[in-house]
Amino acid sequence: MNQFNRNFVFLAALPTLAISQSVYAKDYLSVADARKILFPAAQTFLDHKLTITKDQKKAIKDLSGVRQRWDDQLVWRAEADGRFLGWLVVDEVVGKHEFITYAVGITPDGRVIGVEILSYRETHGYQIMEADWRNQFKGKTIDGAFKLDEDISNISGATLSCRNVTDGVKRVLALHQLVLMDG
């Protein structure tokens, strides 16, 4: 191997060096923050963590068209003075490189109160965390279209993230209808 090609070894070592320099993650909101934003009047959040059965997974897929990836789902029941305000569901969907963590507030009858992005770590598409994009989900029910560039706008460079969050909210609404509706 000549001198030029020996330099290949040096070049090959660079990615490892770069990885050690730049691995990072950014979390924008905690679950506690999301609770306060989505249910500002709530005094208590009762832990209602779910373990989804195989049959429930199938039913969720049938209703929403989206696969229920996780067996366990983080859910809290929001109350104020004993009054039931709604559900807070924390979910994760596939982003281009990492999972996107987000929270959905749902009224007792199955309408989206709001969506908050807890963690987003992609190259493009940080507009996904802006209120203009998230507000498109407000008031939606399981009967919504949940289609990019129809009822939900797309963000260029982050289409996969937009699609998966959009699908994810629909799946969470299906989970609500099939598993949480009876309280």
Added chain:
Amino acid sequence: MNLTRFFAAALAGTALTAGVQADENLLGSVKGAEVLPKGAYDLYTAIKWRAGKGTGDYDAIDIKTELEYGFSDRFQGGVALFGRSVSNEGLIVDGYLPLEGNFGPKLAAIELTGKYNFLSPAKDDFGLSMYSSLNYDWMDAHSGQDKDTLSLEFELIGQKYFLEGQMIWMGNISVEGTYADRAPIDNLPDDFDWPTDPEMELEVTLGTGLSYRFAPNWYLGAEIEYQTEFETEVGQERWSVFGGPSIHYGGAKWWATATWLPQLSGGGETYDGQPDGLHLIEKTKNEFILKVGLNF
């Protein structure tokens, strides 16, 4: 400035700024259909090490550095520079490898590229893009000798997401036409064939691959690529099948892909005494590809 050091410094600089990604290469050769969003930049360097012709000691390195820019949400363009080095000891092939020795490293080619996205793999379920490149090259990639080539390539790229995007399929079909003109070489033996009349070459490439994200940011992939070339004088000059694994890291700011592509099968023109079942005149037994990209 020594070309190698220039590229090494450029690559180190881009990597250490912990910067960049979007037209991210998940595999070594097979391309994906996604394009940069409007206003976004992508800078990457790809190093391809081609090694082994079955006889003697042959290896070559191609370094490509490309800057890509999203002109719209559907169209990206790029400009690329190529550096090359060829080392050949112990193998002379009539008409193809006229000299032993080290040739380069030197600047070898310039390329303009464009990719237009018709269908988005995330929004339309199936992604479809057209890629095109115009390449002017003045160093023969095989022999390292002076050879002017002008190539125009058109490529259809398909892409499909599975498992919400955790697994990605990609498929490519490309046709490349090349006008080639070799420079004369002094002091070759009288009976050595080194045509210097211009010739036309037509290259057809079919490739497909899968990439699976096995952990956040990390992907394992595999690809296979069939390529054949037809040339003015000999008709079908060669065909080959390369296939192998890739590992890819993709983060918010930068990405890297390492690929090993051994030649699995090949045929066409051969040199006397070469091992059977491979094409080893214009191809090698192995290719190793390393890419590092930054996204802005």
